[in-house]
Amino acid sequence: MKSAISQATIGRLALYFRLFKSLYENGVQIISSEDLGKKLDITPVQIRKDLAIFGQFGMKGVGYFTAEMVSKIGNILGLNNHWNMAIVGVGHLGGALANYKNFEENGFKLAALFDKDIRIIGSTVHGIQISDIRNLKSVVKNRSIHIGIITVPALAAQDIANMLVDAGVKGIWNFAPTKIDVPAEIPLVNEDLAMDLSILSYHISRDRGEI
């Protein structure tokens, strides 16, 4: 507790992890914070500070060992675990996520799909049969689902979140463009595409007028 590690730091940690992994796979064994910074557009001091939070990861005068970092940061982020995920709402976005390759590579396994549309229940996406949303609780329990992904319309999102929490998921990834409430002990990450597109729109508008 009193962890006080900022969301920003965790996000950067995920970037470090990806880079260290890629470097390692390409035969790079050691790298300095200076060089890491150049590749990520992050200051070397920021990187050293972030990494130092968790202990002595580097070697003074030398740099960071990529193999060691992949393992250590992977442990911190829980990427060495194996997570089972369920997608609720197999529309375009849900279907796309179901087919996303990147997840499996990092230990995230799609283990269930849910929808309420009787026309698609029973059909298969990415080798997984779509279950009736009414069976959510039992399927989530039977398949040990850890992460629930919400890709239903905004109005349905809170109900789905409640169902997922009730079924015992450990975390929720919400793509519905709305705020949802979950108990404090259930981590929630929101993916707000409309918001991010609005941010882009703002900057484009800005750059045209003023400046």
Next chain:
Amino acid sequence: MKSAISQATIGRLALYFRLFKSLYENGVQIISSEDLGKKLDITPVQIRKDLAIFGQFGMKGVGYFTAEMVSKIGNILGLNNHWNMAIVGVGHLGGALANYKNFEENGFKLAALFDKDIRIIGSTVHGIQISDIRNLKSVVKNRSIHIGIITVPALAAQDIANMLVDAGVKGIWNFAPTKIDVPAEIPLVNEDLAMDLSILSYHISRDRGEI
């Protein structure tokens, strides 16, 4: 210039916009920062501060008029403009975004699709024919594309970004899990799904051990 309006503020502005719009459409004409805050989990002071940056938007002792706010925030965010978008890389994610309804509602119009795979070039998604990526520049110019959406693998992302900038897009929305460089005057928004999923993984791991 010297605008100094933080990314965080812009993001919240997009949330305010969405809420004001929804309230307006549901017949709510006036709302206080107190009530807005409850609906968004943001403190009323934060909301007033954010809105006050752009002028006197509310009425003291009364609150904010939803109709007025939709128009004013819409202007700030450029959501009253009409943006033409192109998706480069019509894989699962690109295809899903092409079919995403929410965008059109807010003035974002999909006007072109590109891929390099000869097997899908010429076929149609969401009423748009997929163009050969080799024709990117001419198509972007002819259709007045403002926003380029990158949904190609990480290794190809920088090349695509270069092509888009060269073709004259005004902004880039990057879904490839990698850093890309663009000229300072071209706004870039990154959508890093793998990073966000790692953040979720971190919190779930955390909640299990410690605490």
Next chain:
DNA sequence: TAGATTGTTAATCGATTAACAATC
């Protein structure tokens, strides 16, 4: 007018950056 609520100035908090000692 009295009550409510905004907009703004000052205080606090947290995150980033600078400086540098530690040490491989």
Next chain:
DNA sequence: TAGATTGTTAATCGATTAACAATC
């Protein structure tokens, strides 16, 4: 050892929160 680079303490910067005056 000398050079390089980390890890940490102090300084700065920016964003959030608190307090309150302005005013509908």
